[in-house]
Amino acid sequence: MNATSASDFNFIRELVRRHSAIVLETDKDYLIETRLAPLAKQTGFASLTALIAALRANSAPPQLRKQVVEAITTHETSFFRDTHPFEALKTTVLPELFALRPSANVTLWCAACSSGQEPFSIAMLVHEHFPTLRNRVRIIATDLSGAILARAHAGIYSQIEVNRGLPAVLLTKYFQKQGLQWRIRPEIRQMVEFRQNNLVEPWPSFPPLDLVFMRNVLIYFDLSTKKAILARVRSVLKSTGYLFLGSSETTLNLDNAFEPISIGKSVCYKQRTTISAWKTE
Ligand SMILES: C[S@@+](CC[C@H](N)C(=O)[O-])C[C@H]1O[C@@H](n2cnc3c(N)ncnc32)[C@H](O)[C@@H]1O
Incomplete structure (x- = not known):
């Protein structure tokens, strides 16, 4: 050879x-x-x-x-990866977004969702902690890879995959055993809309977004691509919306229109208001 x-x-x-x-x-x-x-x-x-x-x-x-x-492409992911962002969603971000517009939908985009553990973690969290509000949550999940999206769409995971990050109580509540694998139950599966999307090509037309999860994908891009993608995120994110990046990623020195916000042990980002942008100059 x-x-x-x-x-x-x-x-x-x-x-x-x-x-x-x-x-x-x-x-x-x-x-x-x-x-x-x-x-x-x-x-x-x-x-x-x-x-x-x-x-x-x-x-x-x-x-x-x-x-x-x-x-x-690296598809590394797990349920409730890094824990803290999900804690921030539960304690602060979702309650705030629900309160902001009491009868409107809350729309989330999980960009680069890999085999689906991330959007399904959010769906389970909503189902567990905001059961009466779950019909107001729309989760759109995208990835470049058609093959990995087909896996996400099926919602079937190996024992090793469910052992990573998924509490046993959620496994028994939201998954059905299927041979040696576990299939996510329809009530969670139906909360997520999967679509194929390459972040460096035109994006689908999104409704204005309340929350963008774009974790562990910017790390693979060069500086100008990261900047261009963050600018496009601002164009689809509501002024009140939140952006979550991976734990080793940041908007600092890439897009100063985003302001880091600490919630518990997690850092997420909001767009600066005119006043806070003026204060940082
Ligand atoms: C490491 S995984 C991250 C999965 C998940 N967000 C997480 O943090 O656990 C990176 C994902 O980014 C996707 N990806 C890589 N380049 C992309 C691009 N240009 N557009 C959209 N997705 C991309 C890959 O297919 C892969 O599923």
Whole structure:
């Protein structure tokens, strides 16, 4: 089997950046090898170099580029990941949003939702703690990857996946055992609308949003892409709305129109009002 050359790695890096904005540093070459070698096998190529050669010669089936991007993407997620943002939703953010407009819907966008654990965690939280208000909550969940969205849509998880972050009481209440797996119950499944969306392409037309969860995806992008996405988030988020990012992500030095707000052990972001923007100048 031929070794993958530096020029092959560069070709894949550029393909992935063009289609998803994900920046793969050169120290991530091992990722290209380990994630694309199984795809080469599965799609009938003799080796990874043969797959890359077909892509470079434009002789590969059109869907192969998409499969390459999806295979490279990191889908790491878990139920109630990092705990604190969900605590902030429960104690402060949702009560405030419900009180602000007592009869209107509260609309949430879970961007880059991976296999669905994040939007389903929010749906379970609403069901548990705001049972009489759950019909007022609309959760839209999107991801770049059609394959991962199909998994999210099915709402079926392995024992390992439900062991990560999901309290036992919620497992028994909101999941049904199906063979060796667990299927989320319809009342939670139906609270989430899944749609495919690439954050660097045009977005679906959203109603004005009260809450955006965009966690652990900006880390993969370059500075100008992060800035452009945050500016677009502001254009879809209500002035009273909240943005949650991943625990290692921030708007600081990227978009100063967002102001960090600490709630318990969580930091989220709101758009500065004219007065607070003036105070920080
Ligand atoms: C690490 S997971 C984060 C999942 C979840 N938000 C969480 O924090 O647990 C990153 C997700 O971002 C998605 N993604 C990567 N690039 C994207 C893009 N350009 N547009 C939309 N989603 C993207 C991937 O498919 C993947 O499911």
